Amino acid sequence: MDNKYFGARLHKDGKCSFRLFAPHAQEVKIKVQNPEKTTRTMSHTHHGFHEITLDKICPGALYSYTIDSGPLFPDPASLWQPSDKKYVSAVVDHHFFDWSGDNFSGLPMSEMIIYEAHVGTFSLQSNFHGITNRLDYLMELGINTLQLMPVAHFAGKQGWGYETTYPYAIHAPYGNPEDFKELVRQCHIRGIAIILDVSFSGLIPDSNLTPVYFPFFSRKYNLPRGQALNFDEKYSYGIREFYIQCALSWLRDYRVDGLRIKDADQILDQTPIHFLEELSIRIKKFAAENNRTCVLVNGDKRNALRPVLPPEQGGYGMDALYNDDFYCALQSKITGTTEGHFKDYSDPDRLVSAMQYGFAYRGEISEHYLRLQ
Known part of the structure; x- marks a missing residue:
């Protein structure tokens, strides 16, 4: 193909x-x-x-x-x-935006000092302009990487952003494509890399797209929130390429410097080359061809090391694991919440383990997932 x-x-x-x-x-x-x-x-x-x-x-x-x-x-x-x-x-024109002053080529993962922000809540404007106007403030904090929660079009006007409906499109309440490009340009002028959260493990059905959804969803896998995406069944080659090209679009057309794959453990794929490995290979190829450093972060609740192991060791060659355990343990400690999966982190030792080893669970049974973590 x-x-x-x-x-x-x-x-x-x-x-x-x-x-x-x-x-x-x-x-x-x-x-x-x-x-x-x-x-x-x-x-x-x-x-x-x-x-x-x-x-x-x-x-x-x-x-x-x-x-x-x-x-x-x-x-x-x-x-x-x-x-x-x-x-x-x-139709969007990606050819004539003025990228003057942007000579940035990215940062390796080991050098990143990351600040995560939600576009809708970071500023009073609740949009890309609101972040662009405060980049000097972020620089004063000492960060060199801005990680944005999803900016792709999602269901509703405001939200976390993970209920993606159009994974290639800018979420209109945040601004238009030119506004986002200007945010990226201004970040790069200041030496700040941009990482985007993306949701490639699920798609919230838009009733307007019903006629074209036939090959998108799995016939054999289900997730708590509905049907899984089709990464290994009939016609899966088209869905895999759909999301690989989506990733490359953000890197190429908007010049972002990396992606974090949300809920990567829900990408269910039994093919010889897992989708995440194929995605990693293609992004590394793109980065090499364009003299850039583009990072790929895995958001996985299974505490699995395989995504960041090199391919020669049976891994996917991704650049980092998102430390979801530390975030959950810290939130549980600060807020006292024990609802849902947070009950796995009520023991203070979980926070210590996450800080010391990267994982709160290292082979123990999760009370929420009822499996080894």
């Missing part, structure tokens, strides 16, 4: 390529408002992809798809979802 972009990709000459993964579809049509409305049938290419390239497409042009004469729906790989439009996506 060709490793091409998903969704709409605008070229410098004004042409725009559209690509949709719909292996169950006999015919896919695209409707574009540019500003005139036009409907075209897309070419059915190999492995269930449908593609078309159109001339003279303007940034901001609206488009939607239809499968086998069904209802219109937006692009699952949409780069921008207008807040007042349910059934359309908008």
